[in-house]
Amino acid sequence: MKNILITGANRGIGLMFAQSFADIVNTVYATARDISNCDELKKIKNIEILELDLLDKNSIKLFCAEVKDIPFDLILNNAGTFQDEQMEETNLDPELWLDEIMINAIGPITLTQKLKENLMNGVDKKVIFISSQMGSIDDNYSGGYYFYRTSKSALNSAAKSLSIDWKANNIAVLMLHPGWVKTDMGGSKAKLEISESVTSMLHVIDSFDISKTGSFVNYDGKKLEW
Ligand SMILES: NC(=O)c1ccc[n+]([C@@H]2O[C@H](COP(=O)([O-])OP(=O)(O)OC[C@H]3O[C@@H](n4cnc5c(N)ncnc54)[C@H](OP(=O)(O)O)[C@@H]3O)[C@@H](O)[C@H]2O)c1
8 A cells, every 4th residue: 555644643543543554555644733733743754744624624625735646545534523521402502513513524525525536546445434433323322412423423424425426436435433442532431542443443444345335333343333
């Protein structure tokens, strides 16, 4: 594999993906909102750090123009946000809700759509959306988390369409749940170390091909309910 694009690579799961893929690809294209604050990423030799804010349509447009001629073998849509903690169901802020849907669903999907030619020029033609089991409607037994759940459900729904629309182009699309992981988002009580989650997801990504396009799977490769 030659080139990989990872969004939200300055910390958490995205950073470990960047560090892990650096050993097996030619160039890791890593995005961050603030490229001046990427000390860990800058330690990687074969890395290009690029600015991208998924909340900002113009930032997505500028980013896609900047990478226009670069073939991507794999696009790893990892960046995401979780702003639900302080939200009561009687006091949902529509602006914050829309922002979360933009960052977690509309942003990654429109970004990926704009990068179709980059994928067509790559060899592997794989797209991964880091989703969440919290986006599963079947699996919702505890309620709450309106912003995050709906944003990841929307992501899954749109990514499923993309997988069908791009199957004829041989572009494979996977929705992948990383597990509950000890990051800023997952918190210290989470079950998995970042390394456990990423190591397991690397196997899933490696064995994933067009025959499995449109699947929603756990970090260990098991199929998840919608
Ligand atoms: N941790 C878990 O337990 C868990 C469980 C299920 C799913 N996930 C998913 O896994 C992915 C990675 O999560 P994580 O745990 O590594 O979270 P994290 O440590 O909070 O990191 C989130 C990353 O997303 C970036 N990001 C946030 N808002 C952005 C925006 N508007 N535009 C571009 N990038 C933005 C952050 O950049 P800044 O540093 O600039 O904020 C950061 O690089 C997310 O999609 C998340 O939903 C995580």
